[in-house]
Amino acid sequence: xxxxxxxxxxxxxxxxxxxxTLEVVGARSTFLIMREAFYGTTRFDxxxxxxxxxxxxxxxxxxxxxxxxxxxxxxxREPGQxxxxxxxxxxxxxxxxPTLVSFMQWGDRWLADDGxxxxxxxxxxxxxxxxxxxxxxxxxVGADELELAVPKxxxxxxxxx
Amino acid sequence: xxxxxxxxxxxxxxxxxxxxTLEVVGARSTFLIMREAFYGTTRFDxxxxxxxxxxxxxxxxxxxxxxxxxxxxxxxREPGQxxxxxxxxxxxxxxxxPTLVSFMQWGDRWLADDGxxxxxxxxxxxxxxxxxxxxxxxxxVGADELELAVPKxxxxxxxxx
Numbered sequence: 001x002x003x004x005x006x007x008x009x010x011x012x013x014x015x016x017x018x019x020x021t022l023e024v025v026g027a028r029s030t031f032l033i034m035r036e037a038f039y040g041t042t043r044f045d046x047x048x049x050x051x052x053x054x055x056x057x058x059x060x061x062x063x064x065x066x067x068x069x070x071x072x073x074x075x076x077r078e079p080g081q082x083x084x085x086x087x088x089x090x091x092x093x094x095x096x097x098p099t100l101v102s103f104m105q106w107g108d109r110w111l112a113d114d115g116x117x118x119x120x121x122x123x124x125x126x127x128x129x130x131x132x133x134x135x136x137x138x139x140x141v142g143a144d145e146l147e148l149a150v151p152k153x154x155x156x157x158x159x160x161x
Numbered sequence: 162x163x164x165x166x167x168x169x170x171x172x173x174x175x176x177x178x179x180x181x182t183l184e185v186v187g188a189r190s191t192f193l194i195m196r197e198a199f200y201g202t203t204r205f206d207x208x209x210x211x212x213x214x215x216x217x218x219x220x221x222x223x224x225x226x227x228x229x230x231x232x233x234x235x236x237x238r239e240p241g242q243x244x245x246x247x248x249x250x251x252x253x254x255x256x257x258x259p260t261l262v263s264f265m266q267w268g269d270r271w272l273a274d275d276g277x278x279x280x281x282x283x284x285x286x287x288x289x290x291x292x293x294x295x296x297x298x299x300x301x302v303g304a305d306e307l308e309l310a311v312p313k314x315x316x317x318x319x320x321x322x
Contacts (some may be wrong), residue, residue, distance in 0.1 A: 007242045011282070014270075014286075015273075015275070015277075015278035016196070017264070017265045017268025017272065017273050017277045017278070018192070018193075018196050018261060018264045018265050018268060019193065019196075020270065020272040020273065021264040021265070021267050021268035021269040022189045022192055022193065022264065023189075024272065025189070026189030026192065027187070027188075027255055028183045028184075028187030028188070031179070031183055031187065032179075032180065032183065035177070035180075037177050038229075039309070060289075071273075072302070084259075085304045092271050092306050094305075095267055095304075096263075096267055097268065097294070097304035097307070098263045098292050098293065098294055098304075099260060099263040099264065099267065100179060100238065101294060101307075102179045102257075102259045102260040102292065103178070103179045103183065103260065104177075104179050104182070105178075105181040105259075106178075106182050106256055106257060106260065107177075107178025107179060107180075107181040108178045109256065109282055110183065110184075110253050110256065111178065111181040111185065112176075112178050112181065113263060114176070115312060116176075116178040116312070117176035117177060117178070117311070117312075118177070118309050118310065118311060119309070119310045119311070119312055120307050120308070120309060120310075121296070121308050121309075121310050122296035122298070122300060122302050122306060122307070122308070123306045123307065123308045124300070124306060125296060125300060126296050126297035127297040127298040127300075128296065128297050129294055129295065129296045129297075129302050129307060130295065130297075131259050131263065131292045131293065131295075132259065132292065132293065132295055133167075133258070133259055133262060133290055133291070133292055134289075134290065134291065134292075134295075135282070135283035135286060135289065135290045135291075136287040136288040136289050136291075136292055137283070137286050137288040139283060139286060139288075140286070141283050141285070141290050143255050143256075143258035143259075144255075145283060145284045145285060146258070146262075146281050146282075146283070146284065146290060147281070147282050147283070148200070148279050148280070148281060148282075149279065149280045149281075149282050150279055150280070151276060151277070151278075151279075151280055157280070161177035
């Protein structure tokens with residue numbers, strides 16, 4: 001990593017968005033719940049069964065995810081049935097889909113001799129889908145072509161990042 | 162999520178690459194170590210200080226990451242100094258950079274009133290860099306345009322994913 005934050009000794013990552021994100025979703029069980037929500041799971045019992053977590057862990061994670069605004073809880077009732085709750089991804093939650101796809105892609109590449117059990121494809125053209133780094137000018141960007149910079153409005157206030 | 166894995170009740174995510182990935186990197190402290198490696202940190206003392214973790218947690222995580230092949234450990238010696246160890250990202254570790262960038266991007270959007278403390282930019286053109294979903298045909302793909310599919314070679318063996 002090069003750029004204006006070199007040398008690293010001049011700053012630390014105290015206002016870092018990576019760390020902030022990990023405060024919200026940095027637990028394995030949270031990602032498993034989010035994976036299921038992404039796959040379309042909506043009901044408590046299905047989250048428990050499909051994420052392979054205990055009822056108490058599932059309940060705790062769902063509550064946190066609702067409190068953080070990644071899932072929304074909704075009561076609904078089908079004719080002749082009792083009222084049920086369902087959970088759905090909010091826009092904030094759905095914006096973690098690239099993260100989930102990056103996990104799938106990395107696991108397929110590095111951990112799956114079988115190439116992975118499911119594939120994501122583009123609904124419109126059927127081609128496989130992955131995540132990639134791109135800049136606003138549209139160039140694909142390699143991990144070795146990244147530079148760190150401090151936005152101008154932050155620069156005078158602090159050298160911590 | 163639509164596609165050939167609808168209805169979800171016909172399968173569970175038992176060979177899932179997301180779950181496999183989370184077995185390796187599903188702890189917050191692991192991601193903080195990986196973030197620092199990505200920023201260019203190489204020495205044990207710097208990982209401790211910059212990731213804000215205890216020495217024992219840092220030592221444990223570094224050991225795991227070396228064992229999993231995401232970091233490699235190397236002894237080196239500068240003239241007149243004692244031998245030191247340094248840690249560097251392997252190709253497998255560097256392939257998690259899109260995941261780290263997705264965390265930064267999500268945190269900047271949803272958790273940072275200030276827009277985030279650091280920015281990633283393309284070394285060659287200076288434009289900001291983010292992660293995006295794209296299919297192999299080059300189309301940008303929205304989270305609502307994803308379909309799940311089972312690769313042909315997996316199809317007969319099992320319906321679990």
